[in-house]
Amino acid sequence: MTYEGEVILSLRKDGNLDYGQKSFLMTGADPVPESSCELYELFRDGTFLLYGGGTDHVAKNRQVLEELLLKEITDFTLEERKGCLVFVDGEFWGLYLVGRVNTAETFARRAGGSPEEIQVIENRYPSQIAPEYGELYRLVTEGNTSGHGTYQKILEQMDLESYLDYYCANLYFGNSQFDSFSTTLWRRAGEGETGKWHWEFSDATDTLGRNKVS
Numbered sequence: 673m674t675y676e677g678e679v680i681l682s683l684r685k686d687g688n689l690d691y692g693q694k695s696f697l698m699t700g701a702d703p704v705p706e707s708s709c710e711l712y713e714l715f716r717d718g719t720f721l722l723y724g725g726g727t728d729h730v731a732k733n734r735q736v737l738e739e740l741l742l743k744e745i746t747d748f749t750l751e752e753r754k755g756c757l758v759f760v761d762g763e764f765w766g767l768y769l770v771g772r773v774n775t776a777e778t779f780a781r782r783a784g785g786s787p788e789e790i791q792v793i794e795n796r797y798p799s800q801i802a803p804e805y806g807e808l809y810r811l812v813t814e815g816n817t818s819g820h821g822t823y824q825k826i827l828e829q830m831d832l833e834s835y836l837d838y839y840c841a842n843l844y845f846g847n848s849q850f851d852s853f854s855t856t857l858w859r860r861a862g863e864g865e866t867g868k869w870h871w872e873f874s875d876a877t878d879t880l881g882r883n884k885v886s
Contacts, residue, residue, distance in 0.1 A: 684696060695723045724766070736755065751771050751774050752772060776790040791860075791861065792858045
């Protein structure tokens, strides 16, 4: 894959900032022609990820394996990643994972709406509860669960199957950052099934024993 246009390169804020090999987000300033099929799939939403992993190549393989398994058994919109060798101006930067970054455009294609109708939330820390789904969060944490009414209100706002897939995947892979560092949710504006929150499996850095806490 070759891209010769202008790009905006920014550091990805993740657990690898202290390491020599960091992760980057690359945003194309110039449109990518659809004839560049594989590259267009990455770039068509404007940005793709170069995941460094702090030179932990086992962690990179782990993420690819997990995404292959999840693709077979869940309905997640996965940020599919592939191994690649990166050269910048002829200089070898190392082994990275290249992958698509899920955006409002990604979920709009799945939900059948426009990007303007899609709300995407990424909570990096549990104290940062996004106001967009504050009502659902309050119902779960503060609601009176002794009656059926509260449960019904919760189910009206969340895709239960999506959450169960999210919960089971994190438990199965032993994700030590589960529900504490990176949670991605999205929904399409609207009522009923259309407006329910969906969960995505978005961060698989510390899984399958990489962090002994898991």
